[in-house]
Amino acid sequence: MPRPRALLAALVPLLAVIGLSSPAQAASWPPPAPVVSKVNTTDPVVFITIDDGWYHDPAAAQILLDRQVPASLFLLPGATSYDTGYFRRLVDHGPSRIENHSVSHPDLTTLTEQGQRAELCGARQQHLSRFGLEPRLTRPPYGSFNEQTRTAARACGSKAVVTWTHDQTTWGSWTPPAPQLAAGDIVLLHFTESLASDLTRVLAAADAAGLKPAPLRDYIAD
Template identity: 60%
Template sequence: MGRTRVFLAALAALSLALGVAGSAQAGVGLPTVVAHVPTQEKVVFITIDDGWNHDPEAARILLEKRVPVSLFLLPGATSYDTGYFTRLVEEGRASVENHTVSHPDLTTLDAVGKDAEVCGAGERIEADFGRAPKLLRPPYGAVDDEVRLAAKACGVKALVTWTHDFTTWGETPPTPRLQAGDIVLLHFTPTLAADLERALGAARAAGLRPAALMPHLKAAGLA
């Protein structure tokens, strides 16, 4: 199965490179790249990446406030305490999605490397959580049509980047005014609880509520 995926992705990538599909058709039929969800509903989407820091306070906030959240997890970051995340899925409103195996820039890898990173992570997530992820967050937001081809071969329905990064990287970033359909990026870092509260506060200030991402992507025809 892995060899078939790689062969098909490589063949499609060659077709793109040779212009077989034509410039106007490049990217047609590939998973959409989404940084913002067009919607008339007053909703915002909370997403959290990686999974290295398993902060009980952040888990408490997500569980007690029943926050719908998409977790784009690295298998290695979850493997030493999978229960932290299964609790968020089983008792909360979290879904686990794909963030690759080792967080590389996928645009720098060949077809074999892309397959190993995307399909490999999807298979491990399905084994640990009982559900194959349908969304991929490409590390660093780096994506091109070859990445989209590889993602499609691995069963990905949409590639999700972000509208605003609320993660504290050294110092607290300015808090933007959120708009309906924005995708908020957070990370499992030691500041996650504070960053999450700040994001939820920004949503309340804008009259928005957190919502599950996948149903809205489907409603918008993006997944």
């Protein structure tokens, strides 16, 4: 047998042990994370996601805790640094989880893959140091991503790049109409002054559709 074939035969078992099946796959390690804008499920569930974290409204936090909403909190480290206790209360007394939204909220597609890894791995490390909890999902700022984003997200500990099905954030004087929610929809909100009313509207829409908020992490495979 020619030596290259012998070398390949020797490599295959080793690659299988680490989850790869060919040298070509090894060259592209880590594999890019999948992109999820809606979960394919027949379970009567909907997913609440809340971005950024700059405005810390006690009324919004109370809704999340009273309803025990398992929200995915895609936070910026700078937005948590001056009031860590606000978010600590949400994860210590409710089912919400902290996820990755980058360090400085850039359009990741304008950065090199190294720059994207610095943004996502940097945010992961800051959240892990501050809360002792590892983000497992990534939301790219503005919903903007490319293949490098998907690879960087995986390299920085995320199992998916998450966008959304419905944006329900009130911006200025414009309030979006109540959504017609379906099973598996992902709702985007933000930590703004309107979060309490936005949450109330979305949760009412979920109730009307017979849907229950569920933990997004649990519906995305590792």
